[in-house]
Amino acid sequence: MSRTVYLNGEYLPEEEAKVSVFDRGFLFADGVYEVTTVLDGKLIDFDGHAMRLSRSLNELEMKNPISKEDLLEVHRELVARNGIEDGLIYLQVTRGAADRDFAYPKDAEPTIVLFTQAKPGLSTSPQAEVGIKVIGIEDQRWGRRDIKTVQLLYPSMGKMMAKAAGCDDAWLVEDGFVTEGTSNNAYIVKDGVLITRHLGHEILHGITRAAVLRFAREAQMKVEERPFTLKEAQGADEAFITSASTFVMPVVEIDGAAIGTGKPGAVAARLREIYLEESRKAAV
Incomplete structure (x- = not known):
């Protein structure tokens, strides 16, 4: 049918x-x-x-x-x-x-x-238990990424680059700093601090991003909204992405370097749990 x-x-x-x-x-x-x-x-x-x-x-x-x-x-x-x-x-x-x-x-x-x-x-994806692997690529999109347009050719190319490299996704890099994933917002965790790029024309103002950051602050997590580099990400304790379809998804490898233990971390797991629980309560 x-x-x-x-x-x-x-x-x-x-x-x-x-x-x-x-x-x-x-x-x-x-x-x-x-x-x-x-x-x-x-x-x-x-x-x-x-x-x-x-x-x-x-x-x-x-x-x-x-x-x-x-x-x-x-x-x-x-x-x-x-x-x-x-x-x-x-x-x-x-x-x-x-x-x-x-x-x-x-x-x-x-x-x-x-x-x-x-x-x-959808909410019980096995991938959340093992995490995803990403590569870094140059961000060649237009400058108004805060507008959610249907101009998605370069993100599609980025996903294909990742697939060719045996990975799941790509993190886009501009002027030395990570902007976001091909279809998601990017985060790292270092010494208990949650770090993600600040809002601007460079990234999509993610709806899931806003909710996750609100829940993180309510859970007394420290949040810094600032740019970070791929090298900083590779040295982080954890990394993850957020989007409407993946919720909170751990990243366990960036450009071949394992993040933390190389397995999904406790912060990403807890935020995924909180997000799904609170979002279900507020669902319409």
């Missing part, structure tokens, strides 16, 4: 959902997206994703085609229609269809698409 997707106000079988060849998301990557996690049939951090969507659209001078209340209803309807217990909901808004021109069209109506991805056992 095919999935039911949402396209411009309609719920359709995925085979019937069509977008114009003149859509600017297709021609210019002129669009933004969000990914919301579903656990136990409920939405995790929905408010944060809705707020970031609005911010991304505003930064690109793009109309928001749906209210927050209606967007929540669409998410819930897709969860119900597709029987999603654990998984993801992908949302994309583009500037819409118009004849090809670099200038923004004046009369185009935004295109909005949502679809689900079932991920049974």
Whole structure:
């Protein structure tokens, strides 16, 4: 049975959902997206994703085609229609269809698409028990990474570079400092201090990042928001990433160097536990 997707106000079988060849998301990557996690049939951090969507659209001078209340209803309807217990909901808004021109069209109506991805056992990933391995690569993305655009070619290339090196992901490096992972925020732990890059145009303002840092501070952990180098990361006691789909995921190796004991550490494990527990409580 095919999935039911949402396209411009309609719920359709995925085979019937069509977008114009003149859509600017297709021609210019002129669009933004969000990914919301579903656990136990409920939405995790929905408010944060809705707020970031609005911010991304505003930064690109793009109309928001749906209210927050209606967007929540669409998410819930897709969860119900597709029987999603654990998984993801992908949302994309583009500037819409118009004849090809670099200038923004004046009369185009935004295109909005949502679809689900079932991920049974998402919160009990075996990978969290063993950790992931990453490589460092040059950050060659555009400068406004704080806008969650669909320009994801270089992150895709980064993941392929990591795969070719026998690793799971890549940490991007600019001017000697780690910015973030290809699709996640990056952290290290040294002498009990949790360190992650400060917010700015250089990184995505992660929704999971914000929640994890809040929980860390509530648990009386010391947090420093500052840049760090790959060398500093290799000498750390622990390292990990956060994202909507991986939650808190330990990093056990960077460019061939084992981090700490080479196994997932206690801080990452505790933060993952807290995040999942508190997020489930607040899920909608």
